[in-house]
Amino acid sequence: MRTLIQGGTVLSTTGASRADVLVEGETIAAVAAPGLFGTADEVIDATGKYVLPGGIDAHTHMEMPFGGTFSNDTFETGTVAAAWGGTTTIIDFAVQPKGSTLQPTLDKWHEKADGNCAVDYGFHMILSDVNDTTLKEMQACIDAGVSSFKMFMAYPGVFYSTDGEILRAMQQARQTGATIMMHAENGIAIDQLVAQALAAGKGDPVQHGLTRPPELEGEATSRAIRLAQVTGAPLYIVHLSASQALAAVAQARDSGQNVFAETCPQYLYLSIEDLAKPGFEGAKYVASPPLREKWHQGDLWRGLRTNDLSVVSTDHCPFCFKDQKELGRGDFSKIPNGMPGVEHRMDLLHQGVVAGEISLGRWVEACATTPARMFGLYPRKGVIAPGSDADIVVYDPAAKQTLSARTHHMNVDYSAYEGFEITGKVETVLSRGRVVVSPSGFSGSAGHGKFLSRDLCQYLN
């Protein structure tokens, strides 16, 4: 089967050029000047459109047990929504429950995902119980294609690790080449602020933001960086939201340390004002770290330009407003933490291009090429080049759309971006050569998506 994507502008990290893309089977066969290829079984007219590598969302939580419930997208519904939004790879977090070990955790995540995904997928491991056994199992995880491990300085009693446990895991990561991903918020201090707010009768969603100040993200980020420096482990800060944390990352990067960070669209576009919406509406925006004051956003965009923020992921973790966020009415600490977003990342970051915040090349880099390199998938993923998987998005930069829960495909009853007017729209999506989204709708299937065994980070100094 030969598919020709003709007449478009092919995007890469270095910019844009007019070219045709020939797909044979599941991979890209060739990229050449317009008109050089003959005919094909299927021709996709991309005139006036961008042709870019399929998005890689390196931070999702499908069917995640959290806050007394489960995030509401299954691997099927979540990957179908991803495809609609031009994301052709997700990396989801397998969650080690305290008291359990890593292999059964991995087995469980395979059970949930295998045969159910519409696009390709990989896993990171959440390490929530560090001991001799689990430290040894890290190598087996790497051998099984899971080369990154998320740890938490937040959520005491749930996923939290002490500095000593983090240090030990980092020592192991240094030896094996694995990446430690860090949820950097000082959970011990935050828990005190939460208890004080609740004792003072303050239970509204906005308290979620007020009790998790940006300084405590900055502090934890600095501490994680120092622990990584002492051990020599590569460190990747997840869902960075605060200017204070960004400053710590920038300083570490300037000194040559293997420190990387991602931010998420919600921190670029939403703020604590959304958390403060009346009538419990703010619960829709409860995620950790919390939405910040608006002034942080300018710094985050700058971080994206300077590559101190290398990746944009979504931290997609959807909980329905009606029956799940409701668990925390009157007590913000019981609102399940997380927001939906896997479908909108490419569109929302394209607004950064439209607004002149980032270049087209940075859009592709932060959403596809860098996550591929960061998590050992390059050049199979993240680039339009001969031999790479034919994960391709045809994007209409001039189309207009309005985001809404009425039209999105995520399995959640609200949109955090309700009414957002977007310039640009995904038109056609190929996943390993197969058209899964086109102007006539979704044509993929659950089970098309394959597990991706990943290599180590491809950026280390």
Ligand code: URP
């Ligand atoms: O609030 C969030 N971010 N929920 C998902 C879990 C995590 O910490 O990434």
Ligand code: ZN
């Ligand atoms: Zn986290």
Ligand code: ZN
């Ligand atoms: Zn710098």
Ligand code: ZN
């Ligand atoms: Zn997360």
